[in-house]
Amino acid sequence: MKASTLSSNFIVLDSTLSAHTVPVSPSLYADLDANFQNFRSCVLVAEYCFDADWPSWEMHPVGDEILLLLAGAAEIQLMQNGEVVSIQFDQVGTTLIVPRATWHTAKVKETCRIVFMTPGEGTEHAEQPPTA
16 A cells, blocks of 8 residues: 555545545547446546636536535636526635535636545536526
């Protein structure tokens, strides 16, 4: 066993809650689908750094996503009841729970680092979220 940084090696909790390190690479998401049965019943623990707004919206249909702000600031936008709700995410150490099946995106206010705990099975992406 060896320590590593979350920004270079993500962690997958599989359906038995066993943890696996996965090197970050261009084929990461294809590898996750191939090696973890399309990510069925798995949670990805990942750290990302953002210096620009997210280019799309996303939604996780099988569970809540947890965000932990390590540095910087962002505005997290959630689509709720057909309207965009903005949440200021600007205090280091703050957590946010994005409810299951909620479309969300981020507007970066200051270069930020966020840890995500994502139930990735069935994740969808869209340029704009459905409004209903």
